[in-house]
Amino acid sequence: MNFQESFWRRGAVRVVAATAMLSGAGLFGAIGASSATTKHCAADNGAVKITNATICKGLAYFAGKTITFVAGGNPGGSFDALARAVSPELAAYLGATINVVDNASSTAAQNMVAASQANGLTIGLLNMVPDAVGVGIGVPVVNFNPAREQIFGAEGSNADMFMVTKGSPYQSWSALINNTASSPVPELALTSGYDTTVQLLVNAAFGIHARIITGYSNEAALVAGFSRGDGQFMLGPLTSTGPMIGNTGTPGYANPVGISHAAPTQSLFYSQISSVPTITQLESQFPATTAAEKTARTALNAFIPAGAQVLYATAKTPSYLDQTLTSATYWAFRTPQEKQQALLHNLTPGWQSPTKMRATYKTMLTLAPKLQSVFAPVFG
Numbered sequence: 001m002n003f004q005e006s007f008w009r010r011g012a013v014r015v016v017a018a019t020a021m022l023s024g025a026g027l028f029g030a031i032g033a034s035s036a037t038t039k040h041c042a043a044d045n046g047a048v049k050i051t052n053a054t055i056c057k058g059l060a061y062f063a064g065k066t067i068t069f070v071a072g073g074n075p076g077g078s079f080d081a082l083a084r085a086v087s088p089e090l091a092a093y094l095g096a097t098i099n100v101v102d103n104a105s106s107t108a109a110q111n112m113v114a115a116s117q118a119n120g121l122t123i124g125l126l127n128m129v130p131d132a133v134g135v136g137i138g139v140p141v142v143n144f145n146p147a148r149e150q151i152f153g154a155e156g157s158n159a160d161m162f163m164v165t166k167g168s169p170y171q172s173w174s175a176l177i178n179n180t181a182s183s184p185v186p187e188l189a190l191t192s193g194y195d196t197t198v199q200l201l202v203n204a205a206f207g208i209h210a211r212i213i214t215g216y217s218n219e220a221a222l223v224a225g226f227s228r229g230d231g232q233f234m235l236g237p238l239t240s241t242g243p244m245i246g247n248t249g250t251p252g253y254a255n256p257v258g259i260s261h262a263a264p265t266q267s268l269f270y271s272q273i274s275s276v277p278t279i280t281q282l283e284s285q286f287p288a289t290t291a292a293e294k295t296a297r298t299a300l301n302a303f304i305p306a307g308a309q310v311l312y313a314t315a316k317t318p319s320y321l322d323q324t325l326t327s328a329t330y331w332a333f334r335t336p337q338e339k340q341q342a343l344l345h346n347l348t349p350g351w352q353s354p355t356k357m358r359a360t361y362k363t364m365l366t367l368a369p370k371l372q373s374v375f376a377p378v379f380g
Contacts, residue, residue, distance in 0.1 A: 043093045044331065058324025062120070063095040070113050070124040072106030074220040078158060078237040079106065079125050081345035082309050086155070088341075089332035094324070104218055106193060107142055114144040114314050120321035126151065126310040129194045129303050130379075132361050136368025139379045141192050147361060148315045150322045152329040154357055155342065156350025157307030158237040159263035160195055161273065162202075163244055163254040168232040173257055173282055176208050176233070184211040188231040189378065190222055191215060194308030195235045196378055198260065201303065202235075202279070204296035204374040206286060212377045227253060235260075238346035242269040258282055260304050266343045279304060296374060299367040306360040307352070326354060 040049045041056035050056055067090075071083040080102050087098040103109035106127050113124035126146055134141035170176045170185055179185055187203075187210040189196045196214070203210050213231045216222040219240045226234050226244075234241075246252025256276045263270055277285070279300065288294045311329050313322070330351060332338050339349035368375070 043095070043328070044089075045092050045095075048093070048331070050327075052323075052327075054320045055324050055327050058120075058320050058327075059095060061321065062324065065121060066097045066099060067091075067094070067120070068116075068122045069098050069100045070109045070122065071100055071102050072109030072125065072127065073102065073218040074104060075102050076239070077219040078239040078345075078347065079109075079309060081239050082125065082155060082342070082347055085341035085345055085347060086311075086329075086332050086338050089335045089338045090328050093328040093331050106218070110142045111144065113312065114142065114149060116314050118314050118316040118318070120313055120317050120325060123152075123311060123313050123325070125308075126312050127192075127194060127308050128154075128310045128357065128361055129197045129306060129308050129364060130192050132364035133197055133368045133375055134192075134379060136365045137372045137375055137379055141379075144315075147358070149312045150315060150317045150325075151310050151312040151354045151357055152322070152326045153333065153354050154307055154310045154352040155333050156348035156352070157261065157305055158239075158309075158348055159267070159346075160198065160235055160237050160260040161241040161256045161276065162233070162235050162258035163226070163241050164257050165226070165229070165232045165254055166252075170233060171255060171257065173206075173277065173286070176257065177206050177286060179209050181209045184209040185233045186211050186213055186231040187233040188216065188222055188226050189214045189234070190219075191217055192378060194303075195237070197375070198300065198303060199235045200374050200378060201296050201300040201371070202258075204371070205288070205293055205300050206282070207289070207293060214378055238263060238267060238269060238273075242267075242273075242346050245269065245272055263346075264343060264348055267346055268344070269346065295367075295370055299364075299371055302360065302363050302367060306357065306364070307348075310357050 040051050041059055043050055043059055069083045069087055071079045073079045083100045087100055091098040109124055110126060113122055116122035130141050131146045164170050176185060189199055189212050191214055216225055219236060223240050244252055244254040245256060256273055259276045259278055261278050263273060283297060288297055333351045342349040
């Protein structure tokens with residue numbers, strides 16, 4: 001089989017998969033094989049036939065243009081990793097060039113995208129959980145209303161790990177729970193972010209007494225602080241925490257004691273973390289003892305599946321461009337190539353729709369005010 005035949009078979013397999021899953025389902029029903037009587041355009045280097053006139057108009061607009069993808073955090077961090085994993089497939093679908101630009105601050109990165117021209121040529125990743133919490137408790141993280149932005153979907157939620165230093169006395173979840181208020185766990189946290197929000201909720205959900213040490217602007221700074229002994233407890237995505245546990249021939253300097261949810265079996269560190277208890281397992285092992293703990297667990301179980309990284313563009317972006325970018329995002333997150341790249345970066349492949357993410361955002365807004373005292377150490 002020659003290269004051209006292989007390429008077109010690759011495209012045909014993709015079309016069949018998309019059509020089988022979402023046959024006739026609104027926007028995405030337009031992705032599939034075209035009939036002889038229907039005009040069509042092409043995406044993904046010609047491998048996909050599009051029969052939706054609106055998306056065809058968007059593809060004609062994006063063809064040959066350059067899109068800036070603003071990623072919050074440091075190069076190699078989870079936002080940067082996601083942007084680089086999905087960009088090649090987005091670019092192929094749209095017929096555009098995508099340049100990933102990192103901004104050390106997730107907040108600044110989001111504000112930059114929201115303030116950009118409404119022309120579809122600047123995209124980014126909403127840090128949806130802390131953004132919603134900030135709005136919900138009246139201490140906004142960003143300077144725009146995330147609910148008004150144009151969102152295109154999200155990948156699967158990262159499997160984030162709770163780590164303790166090897167010399168810490170807290171080498172199990174029970175040890176963390178049984179610590180005392182007079183001797184709180186020194187816990188490192190980002191200045192703001194998804195992980196920080198989850199950390200605060202976990203502390204409240206399990207009655208963990210912690211002394212929050214914050215001020216770290218991104219994942220790299222957090223890991224650097226942890227490795228030099230600034231604290232004994234932290235949470236971070238597998239992108240940054242996986243290497244901390246070491247591997248064959250390379251000793252690690254930290255131990256995992258919990259994970260937000262099971263990591264994909266194809267993850268690089270799966271064999272080393274497959275026995276690490278998930279939050280769901282820990283909730284079963286250590287039942288809530290107070291109403292406050294139950295409320296925190298309700299929020300925690302809503303926040304964790306949502307993840308943090310939602311692809312978006314600024315409000316008032318023309319509808320036809322929004323539809324095209326949504327279609328491209330759906331396509332990109334489901335390709336074998338993107339899934340492979342996501343796993344190589346210790347991300348969780350998958351697809352979460354804009355509708356689901358907006359519903360989750362509303363849930364967060366409802367729950368956040370009930371937990372204002374929980375978030376006060378960072379958001380207050």
